[in-house]
Amino acid sequence: MWVDPQLGGYAVAFADDVERYATEGRERFHPGLAVAEAEHSYAELRAIQQRIGQE
Numbered sequence: 943m944w945v946d947p948q949l950g951g952y953a954v955a956f957a958d959d960v961e962r963y964a965t966e967g968r969e970r971f972h973p974g975l976a977v978a979e980a981e982h983s984y985a986e987l988r989a990i991q992q993r994i995g996q997e
């Protein structure tokens with residue numbers, strides 16, 4: 943999740959089930975919630991972080 947000043951609010955990204963999470967998020971929090979598909983899962987990002995930390 944991040945604050946996007948151009949959108950005027952919060953944006954979130956999910957690696958899977960993006961449409962389901964978008965619908966849920968907009969119903970629970972705000973109809974204008976920006977939702978995007980993430981390129982990498984959290985596990986992939988942690989693996990990349992570990993690999994970089996070893997260099």
